[in-house]
Amino acid sequence: MAVTIEDIAREAGVSIATVSRVINKTKPVSAELRDRVYEVIEKNHFKPNSLAQGLITKKTNTIGIIVPDISNAVFGKLTKGINSVFAQEGYTVVLCESQGELEKELKLLGILEEKQIEGLLFAGVDVNHTLVERMRKRNYPVVLVTQEASEDEEAVHTVIHNNVEAMYDAVKFLLDNGHERIAYLGGPKNDFSSGKKRVIGYKKALEEAGIEVKDSYIAQGDFSFEAGYQGMKKLYEENSKLPTAVVTGSDVIAVGAIQYLDNMRVKIPDDISIMGFDDSEFATYIKPELSTVRISYYDEGVKAAEMLRELMDGSTEAPMKEYVPHKIIRRSTTKNLN
Numbered sequence: 001m002a003v004t005i006e007d008i009a010r011e012a013g014v015s016i017a018t019v020s021r022v023i024n025k026t027k028p029v030s031a032e033l034r035d036r037v038y039e040v041i042e043k044n045h046f047k048p049n050s051l052a053q054g055l056i057t058k059k060t061n062t063i064g065i066i067v068p069d070i071s072n073a074v075f076g077k078l079t080k081g082i083n084s085v086f087a088q089e090g091y092t093v094v095l096c097e098s099q100g101e102l103e104k105e106l107k108l109l110g111i112l113e114e115k116q117i118e119g120l121l122f123a124g125v126d127v128n129h130t131l132v133e134r135m136r137k138r139n140y141p142v143v144l145v146t147q148e149a150s151e152d153e154e155a156v157h158t159v160i161h162n163n164v165e166a167m168y169d170a171v172k173f174l175l176d177n178g179h180e181r182i183a184y185l186g187g188p189k190n191d192f193s194s195g196k197k198r199v200i201g202y203k204k205a206l207e208e209a210g211i212e213v214k215d216s217y218i219a220q221g222d223f224s225f226e227a228g229y230q231g232m233k234k235l236y237e238e239n240s241k242l243p244t245a246v247v248t249g250s251d252v253i254a255v256g257a258i259q260y261l262d263n264m265r266v267k268i269p270d271d272i273s274i275m276g277f278d279d280s281e282f283a284t285y286i287k288p289e290l291s292t293v294r295i296s297y298y299d300e301g302v303k304a305a306e307m308l309r310e311l312m313d314g315s316t317e318a319p320m321k322e323y324v325p326h327k328i329i330r331r332s333t334t335k336n337l338n
Contacts, residue, residue, distance in 0.1 A: 081301020228256020
């Protein structure tokens, strides 16, 4: 049977309150009492219940993370970055999957509050007004990571990469390499940052170059291999004049597109260039190696964790939004037409 704080108090001949003060260091006690309590604690291998301690100290050393899809490698890197900050400080990180569904996200916010987390890192799909208002009512700080609020972008502290600029730079890279017929295979239309904002960057680069944006050159699905395959199939079947280059919303989408083109005996990059996004680990293992936009999601996780740590410490100087840099990586799936 587990030893309780009552057992420790009884054996040490002190009150439960005294044991609590010794464990939680909330009020000073005499050296004699402290040593007596510690001796009984060590003798019985007593480990205080963290939740019970939290009721007294208001600290549970627990951080929550909500992501849409734990199988997505992006969120794996993100979580590693977050954990690298909090693990060394003795925090436990609780990872939850929402599948990007508002109802589940709202439910998870309530569950994590019941667990008395001290802070939350949230990676959603559409952080709308309902979510923002619920986050504002939490009694712990929240930092959005990889996703901005879709309404009032400065409403919640955020760490993200600039999706508009990153996709703009990817298209500009292709333009600078002589491509004019550039198609786009992207993520979900309801994904505010990774879906909608990347389309904005794509269109902006073409419009500045004086190139017409063709609806038939745009296909959006989810961030999956199948979405890339089906999106490329749509572009191939519905356009009499194929693009010379395709920019994608993720490396996984790019691989799906490459598979379809390979099935159609379309050569990459000789016939069509392909540009990924993320710079996943497999980008250099596929053949040909994938040109892409490098985003360090690990660093993004670190920055988000550091910002949350500042807010937990009561900082009022943490920036509302912080961007991590991106970089264009040229490999073998893109061809220079100049």
